[in-house]
Amino acid sequence: MKKKIDSSVKIGDWQLANPIMTASGTFGYGVEYSDFVNLNSLGAIVVKGISIKPRPGNPPPRIVETACGMLNAIGLENPGLDRFISEKMPLLRKLKCSVVVNILGDTLDEYCVLAEQLCDQDIAGIEANISCPNVKKGGVAFGTEARMVYDLTRKIKKKCNKPLIVKLSPNVTDISAIALAAEEGGASAVSLINTLLGMAIDIKSRKPKLANIVGGLSGPAIKPIALRMVWQVAQRVKIPVIGIGGIKSVEDVIEFMLAGATAVQIGTANLVNPSIAGEIVREFEKYLHVNRIHSAKELIKGLN
Numbered sequence: 001m002k003k004k005i006d007s008s009v010k011i012g013d014w015q016l017a018n019p020i021m022t023a024s025g026t027f028g029y030g031v032e033y034s035d036f037v038n039l040n041s042l043g044a045i046v047v048k049g050i051s052i053k054p055r056p057g058n059p060p061p062r063i064v065e066t067a068c069g070m071l072n073a074i075g076l077e078n079p080g081l082d083r084f085i086s087e088k089m090p091l092l093r094k095l096k097c098s099v100v101v102n103i104l105g106d107t108l109d110e111y112c113v114l115a116e117q118l119c120d121q122d123i124a125g126i127e128a129n130i131s132c133p134n135v136k137k138g139g140v141a142f143g144t145e146a147r148m149v150y151d152l153t154r155k156i157k158k159k160c161n162k163p164l165i166v167k168l169s170p171n172v173t174d175i176s177a178i179a180l181a182a183e184e185g186g187a188s189a190v191s192l193i194n195t196l197l198g199m200a201i202d203i204k205s206r207k208p209k210l211a212n213i214v215g216g217l218s219g220p221a222i223k224p225i226a227l228r229m230v231w232q233v234a235q236r237v238k239i240p241v242i243g244i245g246g247i248k249s250v251e252d253v254i255e256f257m258l259a260g261a262t263a264v265q266i267g268t269a270n271l272v273n274p275s276i277a278g279e280i281v282r283e284f285e286k287y288l289h290v291n292r293i294h295s296a297k298e299l300i301k302g303l304n
């Protein structure tokens, strides 16, 4: 009899049908992609970042194409927590796949309020985007100081017992030190990387191409950096690592898993091909089958 292939992976007690997730900010609230992707086939959907109050985002232009990638300065535009719960949750609740809500705040208290209120919702977990400037600390991003990351993680964890993923910024000197702080604070997993700070200039007008001047670089251009960071972090922490950065094919997914990722998130690739996440899920299952890999878990940290 043919042995059944097991595509599932685990983050603590939380079982994902497969390791393919979508990255926050690149897949809307999932439903926008339902004509292109069988949402229930995904390991998880991570929705666009939610803050307590609605945010209008930055003025345009907020997106620029770059070599093998893009710069964005969307500015975390979102409808705010109340409207997210009343308008987006009813549809998300109907999905069979795991739904993760990405949260962002300007203060530690804001992260705690979001975690507490979302904990009552029918969601698989929370992903805390810690790349936001901490207004109380003069705008230093939460994710750049290990002590702040430890405090933030510990306090969010006290407010919500669902799985907590802490999403790390690559704009730091030592990302493993930040990952360790999240682990010590009680994070269930770390996801990395968020975008790298970048800039583009229009030489005719001699002006920055983005109204915000600087923005976050994403897409295939950042993949080697993301892969290196995932590999470094996976050697230091015991909690699962979720790999993000330039993933656009099943081969990329396998690379991230061999480097130590338990799961991955597809980001900018969704903006290029809206069907890509579903295609990668199917390709992943085919890859396991063709290569006689009986469990996806065998790939994690499989680097020789």
Ligand SMILES: Cc1cc2nc3c(=O)[nH]c(=O)nc-3n(C[C@H](O)[C@H](O)[C@H](O)COP(=O)(O)O)c2cc1C
Residues within 6 Å of the ligand: 023, 024, 025, 026, 048, 049, 072, 074, 076, 102, 129, 167, 193, 194, 195, 217, 218, 219, 220, 222, 244, 245, 246, 247, 265, 266, 267, 268, 269
């Ligand atoms: C247009 C856009 C919006 C994004 N919005 C968010 C967000 O709201 N929260 C967040 O944590 N990351 C956000 N990100 C970062 C992505 O989730 C991801 O970490 C990053 O783009 C790297 O992955 P990629 O190269 O596959 O896109 C955004 C990225 C893009 C391109």
